[in-house]
Amino acid sequence: MTSTSHExxxxxxxxxxxxxxxxxxxxxxxxxxxxxxxxxxxALEQCRIIPADRRSFLHLAARAADAELPACADFFGVLAEGESVALDRLGPxxxxCGSDEDAVAAYVPTAxxxxxxxxxxxxxxxxxxADAVLALTANFAAWGGYCADLATALRGRYGxxxxxxxxxxxxxxxxxxxxRAVLAALQEGLDLERLTPAAALRQGRLLQDYEAMFWTSLAARA
Incomplete structure (x- = not known):
C-alpha cells in the first residue's frame, strides 16, 4: 500500500x-x-544560526521551484518566514541574558x-x-518540545x-x-516519486546528531 504523507x-x-x-x-x-x-x-549562537538557516531555506525554496515542486517551495518559504519572526524575537x-550589541558583535561561536x-x-x-522536507520536519518535533520546556523554566526559575x-x-x-505545508510537500514528493525516505532518514539522523552537539556544547558552559 502506498504511504501517505501523514504516515x-x-x-x-x-x-x-x-x-x-x-x-x-x-x-x-x-x-x-x-x-x-x-x-x-x-541566544548568541542563535544570532548566527537563524540568519544562516533562513538563507538555506530560501535557497531550498528556489531549488524546489526550479524543480517544479511548488508545494515544497511553499514549505521552505514558510520556514524562511518563521526564521524572520524568530529573529525579531531574539532581542528581548x-x-x-545581559547581552547587548557589543556582546553580539564580539561573540565567537562554537563549532x-x-x-x-x-x-x-x-x-x-x-x-x-522533498527529502530535505522530511529530514527537517522530523527534527522539528524535538526542537519544539525543548523550546516549550525552556520557556516554562525560564519563567519559573529565572524570572x-x-x-x-x-x-x-x-x-x-x-x-x-x-x-499544512509540510503534508502537502511530502505528498507532492510521494506522488511525483521525488522523495526517497531512506535518504531523508539518513539526513534526519545527522540533523539529530548535530542538534545533540548543540545542546552538549551549551551544557559545557552551564
Missing part, C-alpha cells in the same frame, strides 16, 4: 526521536541549575553549536528538496518575562500553516 511523517518522527538524555542542558535549566552564561550563549531574550546550520546549508545545496521567552514560545506553539 511517512509519523514514522520518521518516531524513528528519529532523540534519546531521553540527548539534551543535557534543558534539565539543568528546568531545575534552575544552569549558569546564565549558558543561556546567554544559547538577549537583553534578559559544536554551528554544526547544525552548517549541515542545513549542505542540505540546501545537495539534498533533494524571565513573557517577552523574553517569546523566542521559545514561537517555536513551541502550534503552527497550522507549517503543518
Amino acid at each position: 511517512l511523517l509519523a514514522g520518521a518522527t518516531a524513528e528519529l526521536a532523540p534519546e531521553p538524555h540527548a539534551n543535557p542542558l534543558v534539565p539543568l535549566v528546568a531545575e534552575g541549575r544552569a549558569d546564565r552564561a549558558a543561556l546567554a550563549a544559547l 531574550l538577549l537583553a534578559a 559544536g553549536c554551528q554544526a547544525y546550520p552548517a549541515y542545513v546549508a549542505w542540505l540546501a545545496l545537495n539534498a533533494e528538496p 524571565f518575562s513573557d517577552e523574553a521567552c517569546g523566542f521559545f514560545d514561537f517555536f513551541a506553539g502550534p503552527a497550522p500553516d507549517l503543518d
